[in-house]
Amino acid sequence: MQFDNSRPIYLQIIESIKKQLARGELQPGQKLPSQREMAAELQVNPNTVQRAYREMETMGLLETLRGQGTFISNRPGLLPEIKAELAGGILNRFIVEMRSLGLNAREILSLVHQALEQEEEGKR
Template identity: 50%
Template sequence: MDFDATRPIYLQIIDLHKRALMTGELKPRDKILSQRDFAQRYNVNPNTVQRAYREMEALGLVETLRGQGTFIAATEEMLDTMKQDMARSILDSFVQEMKILGFSLQQALELAQEAWQEEESRL
């Protein structure tokens, strides 16, 4: 993957793992790449990877077992909360943008419904 060079890379590494958890690509107790392997796979500074992994540990997202590797430690409960948080922030920016454009709640809901149906019919 390519990193967005305008945002701190360690945050993007954390997001990458969060997203993989949301989509089910990664599941609780899965083993993830070692820091060294991650750095080499994505050509990122090993210090940056170390920082991201440390932060993920502090968040309870992963745990590192000595001599065994790093594993997803997030529980189903945490995943739910993360999903809610992410949905909330998507909605926040949606609401903000729609307000700026001058739409009422009713109009915004209608448009959202329309867009939702279009998206589904495309699948």
């Protein structure tokens, strides 16, 4: 994985795990690599991974079982929450970009509508 210099690495690790969850690449209840393993994989300081894991535990995204490891939380509603959060971010960035082209709400909605319809036609 490549990190972006503009944001703290631990935040990028968190975001990456959220995306993997949303895409189904990670499942609730699944065991994560140990902090040491993850740090080695990402070529990052173990302290950085620890910070990411700690924050995700605080958010209720992970659960740590002493001596067993760290797991994606099984808490009901987790996945929808994550998806909603990610979707919100994507949505905001999208609207900002479209606005910067001088498009108003009606035009943006209309373009999204068209694009989705064309996609449907493409499938047929």
